[in-house]
Amino acid sequence: MCGIIGYAGGGNAAAAIYKGLLNLEYRGYDSAGLAVMENGKCRVVKSCGRVEKLNASLQFLSGNTGIGHTRWATHGKPSNSNAHPHTYGKVTIVHNGIIENYAELKSKLLAEGDVFSSDTDSEVLAHLIDKFYDGNLLSAVVKCADMLKGSYALLCMREGKDEIVAAKYRSPVILGYGEGCNYCSSDLPALAGNCGRVCVLEDGDFAEVTASYIRICDRTGKEISREILPNLAEPAELSAGGFPHYMLKELWEAPATVKNTVKLFESCKTSALAALSGAERIILTGCGTAYHAALAGKRYIEEFCGIPCEAEYAGELRYKTTPECGKTALIAVTQSGETADTVEAARLFKSLGAKVTAVTNSPHSAITRLSDAVVRVAAGTEVCVAATKSYSGQIAALYLIAALLKGDDGEMTKKVEKAPDLILNALQQVDIYTLAEMCSNSRGVYFLGRDIDYAVALEGSLKLKEVSYLPGSGYPAGELKHGTLALIDEKTLSVFIITDEKLAAKSSGAVEQVLARRGKVAVLTNIDGVRGAFENRAEIITLPECDKFLSPLVSAAALQLLAYRTAVIMGRDPDKPRNLAKSVTVE
Numbered sequence: 001m002c003g004i005i006g007y008a009g010g011g012n013a014a015a016a017i018y019k020g021l022l023n024l025e026y027r028g029y030d031s032a033g034l035a036v037m038e039n040g041k042c043r044v045v046k047s048c049g050r051v052e053k054l055n056a057s058l059q060f061l062s063g064n065t066g067i068g069h070t071r072w073a074t075h076g077k078p079s080n081s082n083a084h085p086h087t088y089g090k091v092t093i094v095h096n097g098i099i100e101n102y103a104e105l106k107s108k109l110l111a112e113g114d115v116f117s118s119d120t121d122s123e124v125l126a127h128l129i130d131k132f133y134d135g136n137l138l139s140a141v142v143k144c145a146d147m148l149k150g151s152y153a154l155l156c157m158r159e160g161k162d163e164i165v166a167a168k169y170r171s172p173v174i175l176g177y178g179e180g181c182n183y184c185s186s187d188l189p190a191l192a193g194n195c196g197r198v199c200v201l202e203d204g205d206f207a208e209v210t211a212s213y214i215r216i217c218d219r220t221g222k223e224i225s226r227e228i229l230p231n232l233a234e235p236a237e238l239s240a241g242g243f244p245h246y247m248l249k250e251l252w253e254a255p256a257t258v259k260n261t262v263k264l265f266e267s268c269k270t271s272a273l274a275a276l277s278g279a280e281r282i283i284l285t286g287c288g289t290a291y292h293a294a295l296a297g298k299r300y301i302e303e304f305c306g307i308p309c310e311a312e313y314a315g316e317l318r319y320k321t322t323p324e325c326g327k328t329a330l331i332a333v334t335q336s337g338e339t340a341d342t343v344e345a346a347r348l349f350k351s352l353g354a355k356v357t358a359v360t361n362s363p364h365s366a367i368t369r370l371s372d373a374v375v376r377v378a379a380g381t382e383v384c385v386a387a388t389k390s391y392s393g394q395i396a397a398l399y400l401i402a403a404l405l406k407g408d409d410g411e412m413t414k415k416v417e418k419a420p421d422l423i424l425n426a427l428q429q430v431d432i433y434t435l436a437e438m439c440s441n442s443r444g445v446y447f448l449g450r451d452i453d454y455a456v457a458l459e460g461s462l463k464l465k466e467v468s469y470l471p472g473s474g475y476p477a478g479e480l481k482h483g484t485l486a487l488i489d490e491k492t493l494s495v496f497i498i499t500d501e502k503l504a505a506k507s508s509g510a511v512e513q514v515l516a517r518r519g520k521v522a523v524l525t526n527i528d529g530v531r532g533a534f535e536n537r538a539e540i541i542t543l544p545e546c547d548k549f550l551s552p553l554v555s556a557a558a559l560q561l562l563a564y565r566t567a568v569i570m571g572r573d574p575d576k577p578r579n580l581a582k583s584v585t586v587e
């Protein structure tokens with residue numbers, strides 16, 4: 001995680017870096033800093049908290065080359081001293097990734113008499129590069145890289161020269177070619193509107209970046225060429241367009257996301273079919289919300305195509321006994337396309353011979369570069385850390401993949417085409433305020449459902465937790481009586497999602513079990529009988545009627561609204577919840 005940016009040009013480096021950092025803040029926002037080279041001397045400013053806190057210092061900085069960082073803490077608490085850039089001797093660095101052997105490196109350096117000013121893993125990089133420097137910064141960075149275990153996107157400057165050296169391994173670095181200036185960045189948003197062409201570094205690449213040239217090379221210093229692509233990144237939206245928060249704006253964009261995902265799917269069909277047809281087993285993977293979408297995708301493929309499927313957290317999948325990959329295909333679901341666990345799981349399966357299909361919102365991401373097929377989610381930029389519209393897009397994409405594998409004659413596609421109106425109905429009609437109040441007054445909130453409703457329950461729970469900080473969990477409704485029921489009392493709230501006629505009676509039984517123990521209950525349903533049964537005993541949220549398998553789209557719309565309203569009632573910032581980041585590029 002963390003976002004890094006470098007600028008070398010004729011303009012004011014601090015201003016350019018600051019602007020870039022604002023666009024990278026979704027990668028972490030517990031502290032930020034930047035360094036500029038002023039008359040051969042490196043000047044550093046840092047601040048704990050959001051990037052905007054650096055604004056006041058910009059007027060005092062005047063160099064033309066610099067590097068910046070927005071942090072999501074991995075090693076060492078959020079503080080000024082742990083904020084990047086880190087300087088040692090004449091070397092200043094910013095780093096995204098994790099140096100897994102930092103403790104060993106640090107103890108050697110301490111034994112040599114080095115003094116450390118932070119608790120981070122990253123600071124060792126500045127120490128090593130400073131020590132290895134013998135007139136050539138690039139070769140010092142290579143020597144340092146040779147000693148590292150872990151992942152790094154590293155930018156480095158040394159006093160005396162307007163030059164940035166970049167190194168990349170398992171964390172993204174993108175170079176941007178501008179007019180009279182050049183950039184390096186963790187991601188495209190920071191380069192949108194700044195440079196017409198970009199180049200994505202590969203693992204093991206290094207680069208020298210100055211105002212007048214970019215030179216990419218391997219570890220021997222030999223120049224190598226990488227494809228230069230047009231920069232298609234749209235400048236980030238600077239406001240939530242009249243909405244009080246991006247989360248609210250973005251959850252209202254779910255209907256458009258589903259509509260556009262259906263449109264884009266046409267151009268993805270051939271490669272998806274080539275990657276998935278003939279598979280005797282399909283594994284779906286992802287993290288967080290993307291994993292919850294994968295759970296629904298597993299049900300679609302099993303139900304419609306009869307192909308054995310598994311859904312597994314990407315961080316777990318990687319460490320299972322080496323999978324049999326002969327006729328196995330992997331579907332990696334990821335909004336950002338940069339989530340380290342998901343990318344590495346996909347890399348592992350590919351190396352074992354499995355075909356990989358990415359379901360992603362990010363066309364130029366790490367996952368798209370390594371996948372055999374890419375199914376695009378058309379959510380556009382999702383600024384809020386909590387995924388909303390991207391989840392809806394993932395559900396639609398996975399449903400369409402299942403339809404494709406089934407050989408659907410258009411019937412299933414028609415159903416998804418109707419989904420945007422259903423989501424809109426849900427958003428317009430659902431009255432969630434009372435339930436949000438109930439959540440905010442609860443000691444714990446549990447989300448329960450069966451089958452596809454269980455997949456949504458997990459997502460509802462994650463959404464509420466991340467933006468309101470209320471404790472709780474998602475469970476299969478049938479599991480309640482096997483332990484979780486012990487948590488239930490009048491201070492807890494159980495939110496049931498019941499959209500499947502076939503399982504309604506069973507889920508209703510679980511509702512009765514909670515009511516019998518004086519637990520507060522809410523029921524989200526589109527089934528009349530269920531509504532009638534609990535009318536005066538539970539808070540009822542009526543969902544629009546819809547196909548059972550597309551119900552995650554409408555129930556998730558209601559649950560996203562619920563999480564948002566609860567967060568606002570509780571005075572949280574739903575767009576930037578504490579401790580989190582949008583793009584999780586560390587394992």
Ligand code: AGP
Nearest residue numbers: 288289290334335336339386387
């Ligand atoms: C969702 O609200 C979370 N912010 C988080 O669970 C997220 O879905 C997860 O980190 C995966 O991200 P990705 O889709 O970019 O891979």
